[in-house]
Amino acid sequence: MCRPPGFLPRATAQHHRSHVLDLVQEALDQAGLKPGDISRVAFTQGPGMAPPLIAVAVAARTLAQIWDVPLIGVNHCVGHIEMGRLITGAENPVVLYVSGGNTQVIAYSERRYRIFGETIDIAIGNCLDRFARVLGVPNDPSPGYNIELLARKGKRFCPLPYVVKGMDVSFSGILSQVEKLAREGVYTPEDLCYSLQETLFSMLVETTERAMAHVGSKEVLIVGGVGCNLRLQQMMGHMVEQRGGHIYATDERFLIDNGLMIAHAGSEMARVGLTTPLESSACSQRFRTDEVYVTWRD
Amino acid sequence: MSTHELTTRIPFPTARQAEIVLRSVNADPEPVASVLNRTMEVQDNVLLITIRSESLKTIRSCMSSMLDMIQLSIETQARFSL
Numbered sequence: 001m002c003r004p005p006g007f008l009p010r011a012t013a014q015h016h017r018s019h020v021l022d023l024v025q026e027a028l029d030q031a032g033l034k035p036g037d038i039s040r041v042a043f044t045q046g047p048g049m050a051p052p053l054i055a056v057a058v059a060a061r062t063l064a065q066i067w068d069v070p071l072i073g074v075n076h077c078v079g080h081i082e083m084g085r086l087i088t089g090a091e092n093p094v095v096l097y098v099s100g101g102n103t104q105v106i107a108y109s110e111r112r113y114r115i116f117g118e119t120i121d122i123a124i125g126n127c128l129d130r131f132a133r134v135l136g137v138p139n140d141p142s143p144g145y146n147i148e149l150l151a152r153k154g155k156r157f158c159p160l161p162y163v164v165k166g167m168d169v170s171f172s173g174i175l176s177q178v179e180k181l182a183r184e185g186v187y188t189p190e191d192l193c194y195s196l197q198e199t200l201f202s203m204l205v206e207t208t209e210r211a212m213a214h215v216g217s218k219e220v221l222i223v224g225g226v227g228c229n230l231r232l233q234q235m236m237g238h239m240v241e242q243r244g245g246h247i248y249a250t251d252e253r254f255l256i257d258n259g260l261m262i263a264h265a266g267s268e269m270a271r272v273g274l275t276t277p278l279e280s281s282a283c284s285q286r287f288r289t290d291e292v293y294v295t296w297r298d
Numbered sequence: 299m300s301t302h303e304l305t306t307r308i309p310f311p312t313a314r315q316a317e318i319v320l321r322s323v324n325a326d327p328e329p330v331a332s333v334l335n336r337t338m339e340v341q342d343n344v345l346l347i348t349i350r351s352e353s354l355k356t357i358r359s360c361m362s363s364m365l366d367m368i369q370l371s372i373e374t375q376a377r378f379s380l
Contacts (some may be wrong), residue, residue, distance in 0.1 A: 017370050021377055035378050051363075054326045058367045061322035062374040278321045 013051035016146075020059045027259075039069055040218045042266020045073030045276070046099065046287030053283040061278055070275040072266040076257075077102060077289040080223040081113060082268055085263035088248035090221045094211045095237070096204060097289075099224035099257075100125030103169065104289060105207050107215045108297070112290045114213040117167030124200055127171040131196060134179045135189050148229050154194020158187050162199055167210060169203045179217045201232045204237045210289045218245030268296040301350055304357050308345040308368065316340045319371045323364065334360055 028034065043060035046053060057073075062069035081095050093131055095106040095113070103119040112199070122130075125144060132143030139173040160177055163170040178196050181187055186197070220240050222233065233249050249255070269275070272295045310316040317340050324338045334351040347364060351357050 014366075017366060021374060036380055039355050050326075050329065054367070055370065057326065058322045058370050061325060062371045063378060064322060065318045066375055066379045086332060159336075166354055225353065281325045283326055 003078070007049070008252035009049045009051040012049060013055045016055040020056055021072070021207045023221060023259075024059070024063070035067060038063075038069060038074060040064075040266065040275075041067070041072050042072040042074050042263050042270075043281075044076050044079070044262050044283075045281065046284035047076060048283075048285065050283060050285050053285075058092050058282050061281060062223065064278070070270060071281060072269050072274065073281050074262045074265045074269065075287050075289060075292050076262075077106075078219050078292050078294075079261035079265040081106065081221075081260075081289075082222040083254055083266040084221045084248065084250065085266060087250045087254050088221060090246075090248040092217060093219035093221035093248060094208055094215065094217050096208050096220060096222045096227070097224045098124050098204065098222065098226035098232070100226075102131060102224060103171075103204075105167065105211045106144060106289060107206075107211055107217065108294070109215065111294050113292065113294060114290050115288070117169065117216065120165065120168050121172040122175070124169075124171060124204070125229060127175045127200065128226070130175060131178055131182075131193075134182050135193075137189075142225075144226060144229065145153045148197070148230040150229065151197045151231065154188070154190040154192070156191040156195075157198065158191060158195040158196055160199045162203060164203050164206055167207055169207060171200065174199060196198045197229070197231055199279050201229075201235045204232070205235050207244065208236065209239050209243070212240075212245070214245065218243060220245065221249045222247070222249040223255060225252075225256045256261050272296045301352055302354055302357055304347075304349045304361060305348075306347045306361065306364075308347070310343045310345065313340065313343045315372075315375060316343050316345045318375060319345055319368055322371045323367045328360065336360060336364075 010242055041060050041064040043057050044053060061221045071144055080097055092108060097104045097106060101123050103123045104115050105117040108114050128147050129143045132147050137143055161173045163173055178192055182192055219235055227249055235246045316334050320340050322336055328334050335354050337348050339346050349357050349360050
């Protein structure tokens, strides 16, 4: 369901509707469990596209009722953070959450995952994917990965707009400029991919470093699909090491969107009694990371 | 323009099944409440859906979505009930 210009909500919802129940059965089979063994149902309440969110929520609400177990609505970003913390063992890191739909610098403070900085327009993954489309780079395995491969062969750095506004970043200007340069054909695709990555990632390193200084943290955890990019990990790693700190990133099994992160975050929430009454379980396209009251950790 | 109204009655084998569908599907409100009004309730074993809008196209689109979601809840119950 990924056709230009990107994912289509209705088609994605239909895909989820037609696969969700088979997936539930497959998960039960692989775990060797029966429906009666399940004690809670966690689902993604947002953020994201409403139609596909709702499709899965309907199935989740039905399961919670027929199995007579609590329902837990989980914030997608919090799912990424909790999975990252679990897998890496990072104690109290500044979190860089970078994906096709989100770009946020997050730090935990007083029961909230506070957004210290974010994109004021498009997400970094979206920027990379759209440039990939302009270049005609294949979608397989992912546009971002193919951009990364091209960037490794780049030699000439082309100056691009570097847009950091306080703690926030802006990517649409850079995208317009690099698309224009691609059309002009003066720089090779490899050079443009290289220049684009260096510029985008430098912006993220700068804002992440500022958050580290602000909260006095020496750890950085990268989550979200764009975290798979080795150059980003490398650049962030240099900065963190210079500050005497440690960078945490997992591999793509845990960085890319997955159901396990929702189940794990939901489990943590349920542990402290944060379940979701059915009548309050509406999905929300713009569910912000800092709306969640985090009572499951100090 | 006049307000159009579509009322749909879906009977279920039991009241509980109708109730489960209601609570699963009614939790998400319509995106633009000013353009369309949707209510759902269960009477005995019947799920009642009323959709009001000045636009027939909007009513058709909403009903189509509702039926997809109701169908999903019914299938979920059929496959995974204890």
